[in-house]
Structure formats: structure tokens, C-alpha cells
Amino acid sequence: MTAHDDELYQQVILEHNKRPRNFLKLSPCTHEAEGYNPLCGDHLNVYLRVDQGIVQEAAFYGDGCAISKASGSMMTAALKGKTVEEAASLFEEFRKLVTRELDPAVPGHHLGKLTVFSGIWKYPSRVKCAILAWHTMKGALDQSKTVSTE
Ligand code: ZN
Numbered sequence: 001m002t003a004h005d006d007e008l009y010q011q012v013i014l015e016h017n018k019r020p021r022n023f024l025k026l027s028p029c030t031h032e033a034e035g036y037n038p039l040c041g042d043h044l045n046v047y048l049r050v051d052q053g054i055v056q057e058a059a060f061y062g063d064g065c066a067i068s069k070a071s072g073s074m075m076t077a078a079l080k081g082k083t084v085e086e087a088a089s090l091f092e093e094f095r096k097l098v099t100r101e102l103d104p105a106v107p108g109h110h111l112g113k114l115t116v117f118s119g120i121w122k123y124p125s126r127v128k129c130a131i132l133a134w135h136t137m138k139g140a141l142d143q144s145k146t147v148s149t150e
Contacts, residue, residue: 002125005116005118005119006119006122008105008116008119009117009118009119009120010119012070012074012116012119013067013070013119014066014144015070016069016070016073016074017066017069017070017073018114019077020060020070020072020073021067021070021073021074021077022057022058022059022060022072022073022076022077023059023060023061023069023072023073024059024061025045025059025061026047026048026049026057026058026059027047028049029047029048029049029059030048030049030050031047031048031049031050031140031141031143032045032046032047032048032049032140032145033045033136033137033139033140033144033145033146033147034130034136034145034146034147034150035062035132035133035135035139035146035147035148036146036147036148036149036150037064037068037128037129037132037148037149037150038148038149038150039063039125039128039149039150040063040065040068040126040128040129041063041064041065042062042063042065042128042132043062043064043066044061044062044063044069044070044072044132044133044136045060045061045062045065045136046058046059046060046072046076046136046137046139046140047059047077047140048058048064048137048140048141049100050084050123053083053084053085054081054082054083054084055079055080055081055082055083055084055087055111056080056081057080058075058076058077058079058080058137059076060072060073060075060076060133060136064102064129064132065126065129066069066094067120067126067129067144068129068130068131068132068133071084071117071129071130071131071132071133071134072132072133074113074114074116074117075114075133075134075137078090078112078114079115079137083106084141087137087141087149088138088141089110090110090111090114091108091137091138093110093111094111094117094131094134095131095134097109097111097114097115097117097118098117098118098120098121098127098130098131099127100121104118105135117130128149131146131149132149133148136145
């Protein structure tokens, strides 16, 4: 990772933390789950409105650090219009990205702008902050009500 990548990462986190997208309690919704990251104290809910297998709306709401909020913001933006299967595979790709199992430079993934989260590699203790919204979203799709990163 270059210095430029780290700068871009910091910028994106700050910008999304200041103005998070889709930061609301979505009602009505078809899927909902509550997620905790006890390590940092992040606590957020993820809401999805799925119709005919497609995520029509995605939102999140709660309290958390800048990274958990920026991740929720970018995740909900990325999910809209995706099928439930695509959302689940995007979760897998994002999980692999933040745990360094996926190299964003190698084509074949569908992460798009989410590759900026490779910036987390420099801050391994914050990986759970970055992935909380995603685990919670996956929990919502799997109909689990509460998700913990621990
Ligand atoms: Zn956090």
C-alpha cells in the first residue's frame, strides 16, 4: 500500500463519518439485525427492504466509531439494487479484503469503491469496526436478530 492509498482511506472514512449515507431506521423493512463490536463499543442496526430477491433499500443506524459508520455508509450504498446472492458474495469479498485474503489489485472481485478499505491493513485492530455492518447485514439476511463480532 502506498502513502497515497492511506491518505485516500483517511479521507473517505472522514467524509462518510461526517455525512453517512442511508443513516436512518428504515420502515417498513423486510430484514433487520442488530450488531455489536464489544472491542470498540460499536453498536448498530442494519435494515433491508428486499423485494423479489433484490435489495431495494438498505439503511443502518446506531452509535459507533468513524470506521464502523463509514463502512455502514458505503455498504448500504453498495447493496442497493443487488440480488440477495450478490449481497452475500459481496460480504465474503469484503471480509476477505479486510483480512488480507483478497488482493484488490487482482481483477475478478466486485468491490468497486469498497477497495479503499484495504487501508485498514495498516490498522489491524480496527478490522472488526470495518466489518461490523457487513456481519450485521449478513445476519439480517440469515434472519438472525443479534450479531456480535466476538
Ligand atoms: Zn469501532
